[in-house]
Amino acid sequence: MTGCIFCRIARHEAPANVLYEDEQIIAFRDRAPKAPVHLLVVPKKHICNLAGLESQDQSLIAHIMMKLPQIARLSGLDDGFRTVTNTGPGGRQEVYHLHFHILGGGKLPAM
Numbered sequence: 001m002t003g004c005i006f007c008r009i010a011r012h013e014a015p016a017n018v019l020y021e022d023e024q025i026i027a028f029r030d031r032a033p034k035a036p037v038h039l040l041v042v043p044k045k046h047i048c049n050l051a052g053l054e055s056q057d058q059s060l061i062a063h064i065m066m067k068l069p070q071i072a073r074l075s076g077l078d079d080g081f082r083t084v085t086n087t088g089p090g091g092r093q094e095v096y097h098l099h100f101h102i103l104g105g106g107k108l109p110a111m
Helices: 005-010 055-074
Strands: 018-021 025-029 037-043 082-084 100-104
Touching (some): 025 055
Antiparallel strands (some): 082 100
């Protein structure tokens, strides 16, 4: 998708503080962090959100889930972390490209 900021970051057309990247995903620091460590993990394939997943996305989602702990550790989150994804307006999604927040580095409020 041409105008999507996360697609542009994945194509290296927009700046980001990248922590991890492979052929399927890119992880970078959030520009407006909500915790001492706040990362975004984004598939390079444009998928609107969890509700937009299709059966052919199973291996991509499995790849993301398996990489989340590794990416958290790369950022020093050895004591644990929170993972969040927002879906749709009711879920307060702001950027309509599937992404996972990794939050940690301090005492997070209870949910």
